[in-house]
Amino acid sequence: MTPPIDPRPGTPQPFTPHPRFARFYARFAGPALDRAGIAAHRRRLLAGLSGEVIEIGAGDGLTFPFYPPEVTRLVAVEPEPNLRALARRRSQDVPVPVDLCDARAERLPFPDASFDAAVACLTLCSIADPHAALVELHRVLRPGGRLRFFEHVQADTRAMRGVQRVLDATVWPRLMGGCHTGRDTRRTITAAGFRLTTVDRFAFPPSRIPLPAGVHVLGTAVRDDDGGRSR
Template identity: 75%
Template sequence: MPKPIKHPAFARFYTKLAGPGLEKAGLAEHRRRLLTGLSGEVVEVGAGNGLNFPHYPPEVKRLVAVEPEPRLRARAEQQARSAPVPVETANGRAEQLPFADGSFDAAVACLTLCSVADPHAALAEFHRVLRPGGQLRFFEHVQADAPAMRRVQRALDATVWPALMGGCHTGRDTQAAITAPGFTLTTVDQFTFPATRIPSPAATHMLGTAVRPDLGET
C-alpha cells in the first residue's frame, strides 16, 4: 500500500475556505466543461475531496477516484455516496498507479499535475492505464505567458509556495509534459482564473483534452 501524502493544514484550508470560494467564483462551471461527454470507465487522479463527482455524466459506468491525502480522501468517500455515478475511492500516487495497463477509457487530472512530485512520471502512468484511443481530460494552473510572471512563479516554486499549498507549483509547463509520453493534444483552452485585478502567480489555467493514439495509428 502506498504511503499516504499528508498535508493536514492544507486539506483543512482548502476544504473549508479556498474550495468553496473558488466554486462560487466559477470553478464549478470549469469542472462541468472538463467532464462533459465522458463515458465508460474513468480514473480521476488527485480527486481531492470529491468536488468533481456531481459533474460526471451518467454515461460514466465506473469512476475510480485516487487520492493520497487521507483527510481529503475521507471527504471524497462521503461525497461518493451521493454521486450520480458509481464511485470507488482508492489510496494511490499518480506516479505509480495501482492498475493494469489499458484499464480505463478516460483519465482526469483536475488541479493535480501542479502538486505531484514528478509530473512526467504521472503522465506516463496515465498513458499506461488508458486504453488505445482513451482520453486524458485536464484542468490545471500552468506556466504564465508573461516573462515577468514566470520569474515570480520560479521564485515562489523554489521557496514557500509548495510548502504552504500542499506541494503545489505555480509555473509548470504542463502542456509539454502532457505530450512527452505520447499523448496527442486535441483541445486546449488557456485562460485566467479567477478573474481579479491583482495579478496572481496561480491564475493562468489550461483546460483541454489529449488522446492516447490507437495502436494502429502511425
C-alpha cells in the same frame, strides 16, 4: 480500495500527508473557487465522458457531482487521507459509482489499458513527478482513450514566470500542499506520449491583478497507439 505494496524498482517515496492544507482547502479554498465560478469549468471538463474513468488527485471529490451518468465506473485516486475521507462522504450522493483508491498517481495499481478516459483536475501542480503520473495515465488508458485536464500553468509574461520560479523555489509548495505555480503542463502532457486535441487557455479567477496561479488550461489529449513514453 487500498492497493498492494508495489515492490518494483523506482517506486515513489511514501506519500507525505498535508493535513493542515487539506483542512484549509476543504474549508476555504474549495468554497472560494466555487464562488469564483469554477463549476462551469468542471462541467466543461467532464462533459461527454462515458465508460470507465480514472481521476487522479481527486481531493475531497468536488468533481464527483459533475460526472455524467454515462460513466459506469469512476476510480478516484487520492493519497491524502483527510481529503479521501471527505471524498468518500461526497461519493455517496452522486450520479455515478465511485471507487476511492489510496494510491500515488506516479504508480497506479491497475493493469495496462484499464480505462476509457482519465481526468486531472487541479492536481498536476502538486504531484511530485507529474511526468511519471502522466506516463502512468497513458499506460492505464485504452488505445484511443482520452485525458481531460484542467490545471493552472506557467504564466504568459516573463516577469510573472520569474515570480513563479521564486515562489516555487521557496514558500509556495510548503504553504500550499506541494503546489507549484509555474509548471509547463502542456509540454509535460505531450512528453508523456499524449497528443493534444483541444486546449483552452484563460485566466481564472478573473482578476485585474496578475495572480501567480491565475493562468489555466482546460483541454483534451488522446492516447495514441504508440505504447507511451518511457520515464
